[in-house]
Each structure stands twice: as C-alpha cells, then as structure tokens.
Amino acid sequence: MDSTFRKAPFLDRRDFLRYSATLGAGLMSLEALAACGSTAPAATTASGGTASINSLPPTNEPDAVKEFNATIQAFQKAYPGEKIIAKNDPYDPTTYFAKLAAGQVEDATESYFTEPPLMIQKHAAADITSLAKGWKYFASYDPSIQSIITDPATGKIYGIPADGYALTLWYNRKMFSAAGLDPDKPPTTWDQFRAYAKELKTATVAGYAETSAQNQGGWHFTNWMYTAGGDMQSADGKKALFNSAQGTSVLQLLHDMRFTDQSMTKQQLYTQTDLLQLLATNKVAMVVMAPDEMTSFKFQYQANLDNYGIGPMPQNGGNASLTGGNVFVFNPKSAQNVLKTAVDFVLYSKFDLGALENQYKNANSNGRLVGLPINVIFVGEFRQKLNDLANKYKNVPVQNYQPFASSTLKLRAEPRNQTQKMYAQLDSVMQAVLTNANANPQSLLDQAAQQFQQVLDQSGS
Incomplete structure (x- = not known):
C-alpha cells in the first residue's frame, strides 16, 4: 500500500509482528497442491482476463476505497479487455496455505517481505518471471529487494515488491x-x-x-x-x-x-x-x-x-x-492471461507515473502525507522519478529527512x-x-x- 494515500501504510506491520506464526495445518494441506506439479502458470493464448486482488481498502476508509476504485477504472481504460475484481481480504499467514489449497485465494495477494521464500518452497506462488522482467523498470529494484522474490536455486521470479521501508x-x-x-x-x-x-x-x-x-x-x-x-x-x-x-x-x-x-x-x-x-x-x-x-x-x-x-x-x-514491506504474490492455479492482468494492475497501480500523480494529488488535497522518504526499494533513475513526483505534491518538511534520503546504506x-x-x-x-x-x-x-x-x-x- 502506498503510504502517501493509505491511512495505514503497509499491511499492519505492528499487528503482524505480534505473530509467532504457526502455519501447521495450512502447510500440510498444501502438500497435495505441491504434488500436482510445477508452480508455472498454465499456458494459454487467450487475450485479456479478469483477475481478483486482495488489497481493496476497508469500508471505514471511504476516500481510499474511492481512490482505489478510480485506479481500477483508469487501469481498465488503459488496458482494454483486462478487468479487476478487488476484495478486502488481508493476508493472514496462518490461513493462506489452507485457503490456497481450497481454491479461495485471490489471483494477486499483497503479503509481506518475509513470506515469499516459504511460498516458493511450498509451490504456493506463481512463476511470473517473463511478466516481471517484461516491465521496463524491473531492473531498478534494489538487488536486496529483488532477492526477496527470487528463487536462489533457479533465478525465477515469484512476486512484485510493492513498497518498503x-x-x-x-x-x-x-x-x-x-x-x-x-x-x-x-x-x-x-x-x-x-x-x-x-x-x-x-x-x-x-x-x-x-x-x-x-x-x-x-x-x-x-x-x-x-x-x-x-x-x-x-x-x-x-x-x-x-x-x-x-x-x-x-x-x-x-x-x-x-x-x-x-x-x-x-x-x-x-x-x-x-x-x-x-x-x-x-x-x-x-x-x-x-x-x-x-x-x-x-x-x-x-x-x-x-x-x-x-x-x-x-x-x-x-x-x-x-528493510521490510509488502510484496504481491500470485496464485499458481491462475491462468496465464489472468496472471498477466493481475501483474499489469499491480505495476500500474503502484508504479505508473500518471496513476501515481493522481494519487499524490488526491492525497495532498485530502490532507494525507506526501513526500515521506519511502521510495527505498528502487535505485537510480526510477527512484529519482518517484521522489520528484512526490515532492511536487509534498506537504511534509522533506528537508528534515535529507540525512536519511542522502545516505547510501545497503x-x-x-x-x-x-x-x-x-x-x-x-x-x-x-x-x-x-x-x-x-x-x-x-x-x-x-x-x-x-x-x-x-x-x-x-x-x-
């Protein structure tokens, strides 16, 4: 979740840190799914697709819901034939694997940086290598961020980092x-x-x-x-x-x-x-x-x-x-055209500069914070583009954050x-x-x- 326009930046990290997560039965039920074969999506030549996503803001955040739905409409206009069904179904590490085995997980799930390694190991995330590397800014991810969603044994990609701290x-x-x-x-x-x-x-x-x-x-x-x-x-x-x-x-x-x-x-x-x-x-x-x-x-x-x-x-x-943050993973049971729609929407809603400008503009006009030093998951030119865009609508004292913003820590x-x-x-x-x-x-x-x-x-x- 982009912290400039969501009331609660990132999935509720403070609540998540309370978990001493025991996944137990969920993992065991997933073994049957893993036995079915590869996590690579089913091949298809169909164009377009309808994808579900779990990150619709809750109803007690009406402005955020309105902005999210406006982003969906803009996306569907920009990507004819691709449609999004948004749900408010926050990721829960204690139920995800059981829900996946039961066919109850959305096509795109916003999760935590800590989760992809286990999902990859348990064949619980789709291989989206070609879709991810087809995005022109994928190489702009900080290498440590890329490693979160990469299988170290194969180099394949299993997620899209969305935001980080x-x-x-x-x-x-x-x-x-x-x-x-x-x-x-x-x-x-x-x-x-x-x-x-x-x-x-x-x-x-x-x-x-x-x-x-x-x-x-x-x-x-x-x-x-x-x-x-x-x-x-x-x-x-x-x-x-x-x-x-x-x-x-x-x-x-x-x-x-x-x-x-x-x-x-x-x-x-x-x-x-x-x-x-x-x-x-x-x-x-x-x-x-x-x-x-x-x-x-x-x-x-x-x-x-x-x-x-x-x-x-x-x-x-x-x-x-x-560093920590949120990452989108994708349902390994979803068809290729559905996965393409899901990945396209995540990249559009999170990183399309035109969509972001609308979000920053709305956030500023509604009194939410814009300009915090949060674009840490990218390096180089794309990071600078994101910072420049946020600073255009800033309403925080960005000069006070310069010691951190100018640092070069890994x-x-x-x-x-x-x-x-x-x-x-x-x-x-x-x-x-x-x-x-x-x-x-x-x-x-x-x-x-x-x-x-x-x-x-x-x-x-």
Missing part, C-alpha cells in the same frame, strides 16, 4: 539544538549515537528508547545486528548465527546505555506504538522507526512534523539497515526462515539486557540460539 533514526530537532547538537547532522556511528543520547538526556527526557515486546525487540535487534555487519541466520536459513561477537556487541551497547549511561528510559517492554507516544510527548529524544509511521505520528499523536528529523541508522561496520531483508518465531525468541533477550543490570549478553544469546536452532531443525524435517 528501511528502519531509521528519528529524533527531536529542538532537543538537538537545545543540547548544542546540529539537527541537520544526526549520529552516524554507534559511538556518536551513544554520546548523543547522554547529551540529550535530562531529568524529564530520555536520550533513547527501545522496543522489546510483541516480537519488536527481536525485529530491532536484527536491525542493530545489520548495522554491526552480523548475520542472523545462515544463507540457507538452516543455522542460527545471532550469538556472534556482533550480536553480543549490540546487546552490550544497549545494556551500557541503559545502566552505565542511564540515557535510556527506565521503563521497558515497549512497542513502537509506545515509542511514538513518548516521542510525540517530548519524553524521549531518539527512537528507531520506519518513515511510513509519520502518518500515525501526525494524525494519531498530533505531532508537529517540523520538530522532527529522520537520519540513517548509526553504524558499527555493517553499512546497512533492515538494505538487508529480514531473515528468511521462521522469522517471527526468531523475533519472539529474541524479545526475552532484549528484555533481559534492558531490565537486569547483571545480564550476560553472550549467555543470553547462546541460550536463545540453541532454542531457536531447534525450531529451524524442526522446520526442515
């Missing part, structure tokens, strides 16, 4: 100035970050606050791990690697900030919803957040966006930050195997180092890695 450092610009720090130069290294947090803390303000609940502690730990250059899992997803020197250094940094520097909040077990409230009410100076959350920050918490900046994640040798996707269970395992680790002054980071990680390795071993059996 990179975790970033949000900060209060007024607090920076009051502490004698340049609000246009947020910290870019761990050492600077720790020093800034100490400078920013006061009797009523914490320098930094961190998440450690509802799988978000593990999510943020992964992000910090990437800034240190570490890995969470082996490339094949079969071995837990997070109990490394880099992993220990992440926990030691946070532990020292909490107990030695006392630059973090005393209360813990936060989620990112809590962090938004703390930042909006001037109780913390810095948090880690994705830029799309500015929508909630402004409208739910009434934050004055002029007072806040976005910078890249501080680094300690990794030159990277975590994007690293979330680990590909049992991601949510891993995050849940690491929540308790994050909670321990942030609440126990005597916590031993290495011991905590060793225990968590041992327990999560059992999950990985069972998933491969």
